[in-house]
Amino acid sequence: MKLSARNELRGTVTAIDLGTVMATVTITLDDSQQTITAAITKQAVESLELKVGSPACAVIKATEVMVGIDD
Secondary structure, X not given: OXXXXXXXXXXXXXXXXXXXXXXXXXXXXOOOOOEEEEEEEHHHXXXXXXXXXXXXXXXEOOXXXXXXXXX
């Protein structure tokens, strides 16, 4: 698959929390102990046949990034 997005983070699915319509999928990145969590539809989890232990790629394409600090 070719994408225009340049921020592809490869890793392994380490957690899936299925809701009625939505799900959260946590991916531990291959090159570190960092994780990324994505909210996707439950249908997408089923269609991709995601399971804990599955290899996965998080693709990030955003037009805006917010930065905050603790007060």
